[in-house]
Amino acid sequence: MKESKRQQILRCYAWAAPSLLLILMIVIFPILYTGYISLTNMNVYHWTNYTFIGLKNYADALLVFDNGFLKALGMTVVWTIVSMVLQLVVAFVLASLLNIKGLKLKNLYKTLLIFPWAMPGYVSILLWKTGMFNSQFGLLNQWMAKIGHGPVRWLNGDMSAFWCCTLVNLWLALPFMITIIDGALQSIDRSFYESAVLDGANWLERTFYITVPMIKPIIGPSVVITVFTTFKQFDVVYLLTQQVGAKTGADIHTIMTYAYENAFITNNYGYSSAVSIIIFVMLILFSVVINMKPKEVRD
Amino acid sequence: MKKRVISLLMAVSVMTGLTLSGCGNTSSAASDPSTIVIWHDKEDAVAEVLQEQLNTLNPDVQVVLEKKSDLTESLKMVGNDPNSAPDMYIFAHDKIGVYAEMGILSPITDIIPQEELDVYMDETIDAATYKGEIYQLPIYYETLLFMYNRLYMKDDEVPTTTEELYQYMQENTAGGHYGFVEQHSTPYYAAGWINGFGGQILDSDGNANLDSTEVIDALNYHKKFVELMPGETEYATVNTLFSSGMAHATIAGPWMIPTVKENGMDVGVAAMPTIDETGTPIAPYMGVQGVQVLRNAAEKKHDSVEKVLRVLMDPEVEVKLAAASGCAPANESCYDLDEIKNDEVVMMMKQTADHAVPMSNRPEMDVMWTVLGNLLTDVNMSDKDVTESVKSAQAQAESLIESMR
Numbered sequence: 001m002k003e004s005k006r007q008q009i010l011r012c013y014a015w016a017a018p019s020l021l022l023i024l025m026i027v028i029f030p031i032l033y034t035g036y037i038s039l040t041n042m043n044v045y046h047w048t049n050y051t052f053i054g055l056k057n058y059a060d061a062l063l064v065f066d067n068g069f070l071k072a073l074g075m076t077v078v079w080t081i082v083s084m085v086l087q088l089v090v091a092f093v094l095a096s097l098l099n100i101k102g103l104k105l106k107n108l109y110k111t112l113l114i115f116p117w118a119m120p121g122y123v124s125i126l127l128w129k130t131g132m133f134n135s136q137f138g139l140l141n142q143w144m145a146k147i148g149h150g151p152v153r154w155l156n157g158d159m160s161a162f163w164c165c166t167l168v169n170l171w172l173a174l175p176f177m178i179t180i181i182d183g184a185l186q187s188i189d190r191s192f193y194e195s196a197v198l199d200g201a202n203w204l205e206r207t208f209y210i211t212v213p214m215i216k217p218i219i220g221p222s223v224v225i226t227v228f229t230t231f232k233q234f235d236v237v238y239l240l241t242q243q244v245g246a247k248t249g250a251d252i253h254t255i256m257t258y259a260y261e262n263a264f265i266t267n268n269y270g271y272s273s274a275v276s277i278i279i280f281v282m283l284i285l286f287s288v289v290i291n292m293k294p295k296e297v298r299d
Numbered sequence: 300m301k302k303r304v305i306s307l308l309m310a311v312s313v314m315t316g317l318t319l320s321g322c323g324n325t326s327s328a329a330s331d332p333s334t335i336v337i338w339h340d341k342e343d344a345v346a347e348v349l350q351e352q353l354n355t356l357n358p359d360v361q362v363v364l365e366k367k368s369d370l371t372e373s374l375k376m377v378g379n380d381p382n383s384a385p386d387m388y389i390f391a392h393d394k395i396g397v398y399a400e401m402g403i404l405s406p407i408t409d410i411i412p413q414e415e416l417d418v419y420m421d422e423t424i425d426a427a428t429y430k431g432e433i434y435q436l437p438i439y440y441e442t443l444l445f446m447y448n449r450l451y452m453k454d455d456e457v458p459t460t461t462e463e464l465y466q467y468m469q470e471n472t473a474g475g476h477y478g479f480v481e482q483h484s485t486p487y488y489a490a491g492w493i494n495g496f497g498g499q500i501l502d503s504d505g506n507a508n509l510d511s512t513e514v515i516d517a518l519n520y521h522k523k524f525v526e527l528m529p530g531e532t533e534y535a536t537v538n539t540l541f542s543s544g545m546a547h548a549t550i551a552g553p554w555m556i557p558t559v560k561e562n563g564m565d566v567g568v569a570a571m572p573t574i575d576e577t578g579t580p581i582a583p584y585m586g587v588q589g590v591q592v593l594r595n596a597a598e599k600k601h602d603s604v605e606k607v608l609r610v611l612m613d614p615e616v617e618v619k620l621a622a623a624s625g626c627a628p629a630n631e632s633c634y635d636l637d638e639i640k641n642d643e644v645v646m647m648m649k650q651t652a653d654h655a656v657p658m659s660n661r662p663e664m665d666v667m668w669t670v671l672g673n674l675l676t677d678v679n680m681s682d683k684d685v686t687e688s689v690k691s692a693q694a695q696a697e698s699l700i701e702s703m704r
Contacts, residue, residue, distance in 0.1 A: 044662045045704060047401040048379060060702065135530045136475070136540060153530040156680060244672050245485045246533030249680030265669050266703040267375075267397065267662065 031280070038273035043266075050270070057274035061263070072258035079162070079237075079254060080230045083169050087226065090170065091177035096211075098178075099185045110182075117175040125239045128168045129155070133240075153248070161241050161250030169236045173226060180222040184215035224290055232256055232283065255279060332600045333360050335607050337590070338367045338374070339389040342554070344624040349389070352616050353607060360603045371397075378403035378593065386596035386604065391586040392426040393658040395434045398591070400662055405597030406432040410605050411612070418612075423629040426587040426657035435589040436608055437629035439620055442648050442655045443491060443583035445572065446555070447548040448541070449565040457548075457569045461524075461581070464572050467547075468527040477546040483525045484532035484675035486668050487584055488550060493517045494582035494656045495574045500671055505663040507696030509674065510689050518678050518685050520576055525679045532680070550583070553625040553644055568647040571654075585655035587629060621645050627652070666699040 013020075038057050042050035094113060098106060116124060132138050133154040141151045155161045192210050201209070234256040241250045242257050253261070256279075263275040339346060346364055353362035365385065367373055371394055377383035378401060398404045407416070407427070416424060419437050427435035447457060451471070458464035464479060471478030482488040490500060498513035508514070529536060540546040542559045550571075559566050571581040590611055596604050610616070617628035618638050627648040633639050634649060658664065674692035677683040 043703060044397055044400045047403075063698075130535055134536060136536055136545075151530070156530060243533075244668055245482070245487070246531075247484060247672055247676040247680070248531070249676050251681070261669055261673075262699070263702065265666050266699055267665055268703050271702055 034273045034276055034280075037269055038277050040270045042270045042273075043268040053270070057270045058278070060271055061274040061278055068253070068262070069255065069258055072253040072255050075162075075252060076231060076254045079166070079233070080227060083166055083173070083230045084223070084227055086166065086170050087173050087177050088223070091174055091181050094174070095178050095181035095185055096207075098182055113178050114175045116171050121172055121235055122239065124172060125168055125236055128164075128171070129240055129246075133164055155241055155248035155250055158250050158252050161248065161252055165236050165240050165252070168240060169230065169233065172236070173230070177219075177222065177226065180219050181215060184218035185211070187218065188214045224287075227290060228283065228287070231286065232279075234260070255282075333603055335360055335362045335387065335596070335600065335603050336385040337362060337364050337387045337389060337607075338370050338385040339364060340367060340370045341389060341588075342624060345620060345626065348616065348619045348623050349611075352610055352613070352619070356606055356610060360606050362607060374398060374403070375401070381595040381599070384593055384595065386600060387590050387592050387607065389438070389588065389590050391588055391658070392435050392437075392660050393586065393664060395427065395429045395591065395660040396662045397665065399429045399432070399434055403593055404434045405592045405594045406434055407436050407592065407608070408433050409597055410592065410601065411436065411608055415612070418632055419629050420631050420652070422585060422652060422655075422657055423587045423589075426585065426660065427589060429660050435587065435591050436611060437587050437589040438611060439589075439617060439626035439629055440585055440587045440648070440652065441552055441554075441627065442585045442651045443488065443550050443552055444644070444647055444651060445548065445550055445569045445581075446541070446559075447567050447569065448544060448546075448559075449567050450544065451547040452567075454567060457567070458572050459570075460575050461520075461572045462575045464548075465524060465527075468524065471547055472527045475545060477528060477540060479524070479548045480528050480537050480540050480546040481550045482532050482534060482537050483521070483528050484672070484679045485534075486671040486675065489521065489671070489675050490656075491550065491571070491581040491583035492521045492574070494584070495571075495579050496520070496577055497579075501659045501661060501664055501667050503659075503661075505659075505661040505700065507663075507667065507670070507693055507700060509671070509696060510693040515685055515689055516576070518675075518689070520574070522679060522685075530680065532676075550581070553627075553648060556625055556644055568644055570647070570650055580654055582654045582656055583651065584658045585652055586658055588626070589629070663700050663703060666703065667696060670696040670699065 039052055039054060040050045041053045041056075097103075098109060098113075103109075119127075130137065132140055135141055135151040135153050138154070140154060144150070144152055152160075154164050188211065192214070193206055196206050196210060233254055237252060237254050238257050238260070241248045241252060242261070259275050259279060263272045266272065339349075341349075346366065350362070350364050353364070356362060370388060370390060374384070374388065374394075375397075378398065384403070395404070413433070416433065416436075420440075423437035423440055424433060426440075427433050427437055445457075452467075456467070458467055468478035486500075493500065493514055496513045496517035498511055498517050499508045500514075502508050529540065531537070537546075537549065538551060538555060538558075541549040541551065542555070542562055542564065544564070556566060556568075571583070573580045590608065592604055592608075612630075614628065614630045614633050614636075617626070617630050617633050618636060620626040621628060621633070621639055621642055625642075625644045627645045628634070628639065634646075639645055659667075670692050673695070674688055677688040677692075678685050
């Protein structure tokens with residue numbers, strides 16, 4: 001007996017139900033619950049006896065989005081663009097080098113380049129902070145001392161701290177990007193290059209007319225994912241420059257570190273949830289813009 | 300067919316996982332009135348002494364000490380859930396206000412009559428009191444200490460005033476060596492200077508009090524000392540400088556002494572230098588470590604909780620803790636015992652405690668750590684104007700405290 005279309009659809013959903021339920025529990029429910037809490041006055045003083053207060057928290061949360069927030073938003077956009085450009089360029093160059101024909105010890109290089117992935121991010125960031133940038137014991141200042149220069153406080157100034165954060169973020173993000181681009185490069189049929197060489201194309205032309213267009217659809221989703229993780233980055237900037245008890249003097253904030261200092265430390269969960277939901281909506285809008293295809297592609 | 304079986308098995312395993320995860324937090328200890336779970340964040344030496352003493356309650360009461368690195372946040376999450384929350388926890392007194400307001404704590408006086416708490420130092424009971432109720436049974440307290448490396452700073456060179464300290468720093472700070480280091484822009488450490496000037500970070504009603512003349516004077520005066528210290532303010536740099544012999548003296552917690560002694564340092568402890576401007580010594584914060592009882596446990600396991608508290612009230616526990624980890628007893632009677640009288644570090648903490656200031660236990664203190672940290676960084680590390688920075692910090696503190704409520 002043949003199943004009707006409707007039965008088929010129902011059966012598919014029935015098989016997928018456990019996974020959908022899991023997604024509902026660990027992804028959708030926390031978002032909905034945060035939305036619910038944002039409409040209440042849940043805080044230290046109303047921990048169990050909280051009440052519905054409508055959109056008051058949203059009105060208060062908009063006060064967080066002051067000049068300081070706009071500055072942090074600008075910094076976040078610049079940080080995301082700079083980090084993404086550097087990640088793509090450096091990962092592409094390294095992945096291309098890994099794909100040189102006849103390269104010896106290729107697997108060793110790959111293992112070394114993947115290494116930052118094997119370490120917990122928290123440990124990596126603090127190692128960079130004390131091992132590299134510290135003015136007393138850091139490697140960079142030991143090199144500076146060797147050339148007769150006094151200690152430099154790398155994480156003290158806004159600009160130098162920004163570049164230090166970018167460098168550490170690059171170190172943390174490269175393994176992912178190299179792996180993706182390396183895989184994409186290996187999927188390109190060698191015959192395209194052979195034909196191009198016969199037609200007299202140089203390395204640059206081969207790269208721009210064959211390599212980049214061929215790998216673009218493969219690395220696209222990874223770039224979108226990385227843009228998001230970079231945009232909502234908290235750990236690198238906070239641990240390097242803003243950690244309570246270990247601040248460095250740099251006044252750089254991403255929207256996440258700014259929201260943390262101006263909302264989340266208050267133990268006002270209704271208010272913090274409203275700030276989170278607003279940032280969540282911003283990220284969704286950002287996602288829509290990023291995924292928007294150009295008009296000619298849509299047509 | 301094979302694929303269907305595999306799919307079915309996977310679906311069943313996901314569902315089982317989901318169902319079991321719902322039961323994951325159910326603890327048999329939670330319902331057993333003779334089992335008491337205590338969360339703590341203490342070093343092994345302290346935990347071992349406590350566990351050994353509490354084991355004397357076996358088999359009537361089994362006490363399980365569980366170390367939690369994120370104790371404060373975990374308590375906020377599960378404090379109201381009897382299945383997941385501990386029965387008691389051992390932590391500093393400064394979070395009492397937060398948990399009391401959340402309604403998860405039981406006053407200690409619901410279990411131990413208040414007159415029995417008279418044996419404790421007044422400062423420790425004050426620290427344990429929030430809105431008129433005593434929520435903590437004090438065990439020991441900590442204050443920062445002035446420490447020096449006898450290899451470089453002789454006993455007769457120890458500065459007794461801050462100007463003597465400044466002179467010593469000028470004479471001994473050069474080429475990567477420092478006369479004195481401290482976590483100059485970390486609120487817990489810098490508070491000693493502000494308190495010494497009579498300043499107050501948070502008043503007793505939970506209002507920010509940063510824009511006072513005393514705070515401004517303290518920050519202005521402290522700045523010249525900071526200029527002779529390293530740029531970093533964090534724990535690792537400062538303590539490494541001292542323990543590796545690159546700094547002659549420091550202000551640090553007693554927990555540092557075992558480490559530097561293991562490194563072979565002949566370390567001395569001295570009274571805090573007196574601030575020349577005010578005539579009072581640097582007055583660091585005092586943190587009282589003690590045990591708090593959760594409301595659910597006080598109601599459902601009253602007898603077991605009382606037995607545990609009575610073991611912890613035994614002065615012998617505090618004497619053992621002093622020997623194991625340099626903890627200064629909260630019980631006044633311990634200071635009549637020779638073991639304590641002969642402990643240089645503990646007695647110095649007692650002396651410092653005479654003018655130390657208990658950390659505020661109000662919930663508002665949670666935001667003050669961040670605001671004061673930003674203020675200190677602005678003044679000491681970014682060289683911003685003190686008065687302007689103080690005004691801006693006060694405004695931020697008021698706004699955050701308003702948001703809290």
